[in-house]
Amino acid sequence: MRVVLTIALMILAAPVLTVQAKAFDFFGLFGSEEPLPAPSPQSVPYDVQLSGIDDKTLLQNLRDVSNTWQLRRDPPPTGDGVVRRAVADIPRFAEALWAAGYYNADVRITVAGRRLDADTETGNAGAARAAEAERGRALVPVVVEIVPEINSSCARSASSTPGPMRRCRPISCPGVRR
Secondary structure: OHHHHHHHHHHHHHHHHHHHHHHHHHOOOOOOOOOOOOOOOOOOEEEEEOOOOOOOHHHHHHHHOOOHHHHHHHOOOHHHHHHHHHHHHHHHHHHHHHHHOOOOOOOEEEOOOEEOOOOHHHHHHHHHHHHHHHHOOOOOEEEEEEOOOOOOOOOOOOOOOOOOOHHOOOOOOOOOOO
């Protein structure tokens, strides 16, 4: 009888406990999403969009390695800070894509509509100025586009869809048994 009563009490209390847990969502453990900061004259808040990847696991891995994504609720004080965060993410994205088998993927990032160049500091000054122009007016759009490409040695035909290298045909070596 006691066991049945305990189970019934747990079933009845479960919805109440989950509602209370959502109210105290420490560190985002229960999946709630904090809103992005509003535009302000003291900082340059931005909104990050990742596109080009359909694989949910890979998309989450890219978010996990990205400082731009992780720090989006803590906006930098200048447009240059937004650009520096995004440029610093390019090698991180490349490594995460490489680990997932996307060896020839292209990472393209735009800040406020201006494409970033990972190789030059001065080439990104226009993007920093464009981000700065949005100060206090709107969230600066940061768009990360991943363009996965298949290595030509593995492509079966010109119509192959881009994707991870693990989809390539098996390697065969003459004279070696499987």
